[in-house]
Amino acid sequence: MHPAKAHVERVLAAVLSPRGPAMSPLVASWSRSVKLHGLDPAQTKAPVRLDDGALRDRREAQDLLRHIAGRRLDDLFGMVGGSGCAALLCDADGIALERRCRASDRAVFESWGLCAGADWSEAQQGTNGIGTCLTERRRVIIDRDEHFMARNTAMSCIDAPIFGAEGQLLGALDVSSARSDQTEGINRLIAAMVAQTARNIEAEHFRMVFPAARILQLGHEGEDTVSLLAVDADDLVIGATRGARRALGLVAVGPLTPVPAADLLGQEGMGGFHAAQRSALIQALTRAQGNVSKAARGLGIGRATLYRQMKRLGLDKSAAELSRR
Known part of the structure; x- marks a missing residue:
């Protein structure tokens, strides 16, 4: 059986299982993708991408977050970029605001839709690192065939949420890999880097919101x-x-x-x-x-x-x- 078809059948079988969503957070996300968002795991379309004007508006609405996160996103990419990873900053709706990647990897990430302006919300792409992190408001690793869409199963995505000074969800920090040989151990190490970077962004954001305190x-x-x-x-x-x-x-x-x-x-x-x-x-x-x-x-x-x-x-x-x- 073709790998994409096998993945689709596996996802749908798990979603239709009476106990599947209750037994596994991953299957619960797959279930939301089908039952709440009406998505098909066989869908092959790339993520919706905002036009330049809409992306500019999104970025302007998150000026403070982007200002604080920019240097830290550069630092994070400096640690993971050499292994074929991209680092992304996304807003609370799952729109990618910024991306860092090597020129040699750019074509791969563009083909996957991992680019500025792309909508990676769970409502649009089903279970994925960015969207599921934002939906569940927690750190996640969505590795290859844990993705809902068969078209996304070549990726490993590692994410942490970013919360604002008033406890609100600001966005997500994502590292996605273009490598097929990335191990579980490497994913865990990257996850620790992503989480630490997200915490640093939160702390700096808090201090900037309360500068006189x-x-x-x-x-x-x-x-x-x-x-x-x-x-x-x-x-x-x-x-x-x-x-x-x-x-x-x-x-x-x-x-x-x-x-x-x-x-x-x-x-x-x-x-x-x-x-x-x-x-x-x-x-x-x-x-x-x-x-x-x-x-x-x-x-x-x-x-x-x-x-x-x-x-x-x-x-x-x-x-x-x-x-x-």
Whole structure:
């Protein structure tokens, strides 16, 4: 039997199995592809691709994400590009905004539809790295015949979601391979790189959204989690990443109602927080050689605010004395 036909029959048999979707996340995705999106695994059309104007609008809508992710996408490609991989940044709808690949691999990726402007949502292409990552909001590896469409089974796709400063889904980071000999072990190594890069993008995005706030890391961060809080000059928590929201039981998505940091962290947590604040002020004052106005500008706060924080934290010594503590 032709490999493409065998793949189609395998997918449809699994979807029609009474227990298949419940037993396997992969089959559950295949089932969505058929039953929710009405797709056919034998479909041979390349992904829908936006025209230049529509792609430009998409990119402009994600200027901040693209600005933050650009350098990190370059770094990620620098680590995986030599092995025949492309790195892509996609928005929350599965539209590829940016791609990095070697010139020698470009024709292959273009033929697959892995290019800027292509729609890789699960609704359009069924189970695939980008679309399934976005649908399930988790890291995925969709390796070769795990794809829904038979036309996509030559690819290995490794993805991690990117979440914004208010817990919202911003997009996905993808590495797709043009090699037929890529092993499961290599896929796992690339998956760790993709996840770390996505976390770095999330952390930088959070800091840029709250430029005047003090950023506090909340405990130990897992492999899929960035746990940061944004705290203003009055010790009110005004922002939290998705990981921090989950850890503290805060609203999952959207702006936060300001809440005293002590109410969230307790006295033990506040002790560490105040130590971090104290250290940051000492460093700022030392860099400014004791010039409070200059230190305040460096911290992005007013001079009066800095004086209040210094008094509250017991920093009434000279900058020279503080720097020796």
